[in-house]
Each structure stands twice: as C-alpha cells, then as structure tokens.
Amino acid sequence: MSSMRQLMKQAQEMQERLQRELGETTVEASVGGGMVTVKMNGHRQLISAKIDPEVLDPEDPSVLEDLIVAAVNEAGRKIEETMQAKVGSMASSLPGLF
Numbered sequence: 001m002s003s004m005r006q007l008m009k010q011a012q013e014m015q016e017r018l019q020r021e022l023g024e025t026t027v028e029a030s031v032g033g034g035m036v037t038v039k040m041n042g043h044r045q046l047i048s049a050k051i052d053p054e055v056l057d058p059e060d061p062s063v064l065e066d067l068i069v070a071a072v073n074e075a076g077r078k079i080e081e082t083m084q085a086k087v088g089s090m091a092s093s094l095p096g097l098f
Contacts, residue, residue, distance in 0.1 A: 029074035
C-alpha cells in the first residue's frame, strides 16, 4: 500500500512540475516569411504579436487575419509538441505508472 501512495505522490509532483514548466515555457511562431510573429506560453496564452507593416492592407484585411490565425495555430502546435515531450520525459521517471 505504501508503494501505491509513493507512486501517487510522485505523480502529483510530476503534475505540479509540469504546470510550473509550462508556465515558464515560451514558443515563437512566424508565418508569411516573418510577416506575422506570435509568442505563446505553455498555458496557451498569447503573450505578444508582431505584424510587419507591409501586410497591413485596409482594402484586404483577410490576408492579415489569415496570417494571425496561422501563426497562433502554429504556436499552439509547438506548445503541444513541447508538452508531449515533457510528459514523456517525466513519465519515464515513474516506472509502472504508464
């Protein structure tokens, strides 16, 4: 029974560590040859966005809209990859749990 408690304690510590690391993680994604660049933290919160003035076209805002969506989606994908790598690395330290 104590080994189960120890395993649960390790799992809880792993979850707390993962949340802390995700809060400290930042990814950057650029699209359109760098016309739009965004930064996102590990909790998928957008931290910043930079837009090249050349992409600002009042006659056709859809280009900018598409670039923003693409950049945010790419940043989200990078966060997902980072999270999976961190979970995989942590899980390997808890034999028998996964």
